[in-house]
Amino acid sequence: MTLPAGLTVAWGEVPAGVARRAVSRRLLGRLLPEARFVSRCPACAGDHGRVHVEGADATVSVSYAPGWAVVAIIRERTRLGVDAAPREVRGLERVRPDATAQAIDWARVEAVLKADGRGLAVDPARVEVRSDGTAWTATIRPGALDGATSSVVWRGWDLDAPDGLVAAVSLS
Template identity: 30%
Template sequence: MTGSPASGPHVVVVLRERAMTPAGDRALLVRVVAEATGVTPAEVEVSRRCARCGGDHGRPVLVHCGELGVDGIDLSLSRAGRSVAIAVSFAGPVGIDIESVAAASRAALDDVAFGPAERERLADADASPALRTAMWTAKEAVLKATGDGLRVDPRELEVSFAGRMRGAPRPALVGWPAAPVPIASFQLSALDAGPGLIGTIAVIADARPDIRQGR
């Protein structure tokens, strides 16, 4: 599962069983980066320092990657249930999000996650819990890719689904008045995250990158 910026714009995605501790997941992230870039784990350094408070809980940032360097490589990580999902992007800033359909259903997302137009469409379609969860993961993935996280009200973003990709509805960001880049720059892909889970990958790029699911 190796790659490099030279092999073209792509994103390596790995789904594994979640570690017992956050430190275990961070160690897994380092190993995945090493495998994706062809360097040794000892040559990889990842920081999770929060840009706002300095705590060890921010988005993962690659700060060292052997002689390859860190330019053009972006990382994202998400946990749900017993699973962890990791994305290593050679295509642009990336966000990955996986969620449990059952947990998202219990969370009653509609009022806090979706704008009026989205809620109306969901009601008209008698939408399934899976579709609601997919819409939520799409918003989370976009906000991870921009680095905003939930500092931005997710109701400001509008997500739609058109056509299918690999058997799943294809997500698209169709509205965000305050988006930091043009809406067309957000390339969204559905992720097969396993039984009971829904996932989305968002990459900020001029064209849809190749998504390569690793071991």
């Protein structure tokens, strides 16, 4: 798998008793030592949610799967999303209309929705992925409340992941 220039992905194992957020922040700090990372929920103003970078021209995304944290960074301001999931995840038929959906399908959709910035406020069934092996593209079909059509074509890549996991990264 070849990622675009400037895009870096790093994994960290989350030991028992250690907060997964501590692991992701440690990974981010190693990759962008000059930066500060801030999370602020737009709904409740709590110290959680999408991670924003201060002090560096970069964009980051974070995801967690059982026992692991994964971070993606790119040294530019763009829209970026990463997602990881257990390979044997169940219940995807509740969020994807295709009964044959697999965990990698979900990771791709979630990476796009994270990059888009609206996350699961958008119905995952609206994300259309066109795959060509481990590289793929996606669009988000407009919804009734969007008002306009979206012309954004998301580029994506499946990632090498620890045993038992799948992961994908997307950017515009």
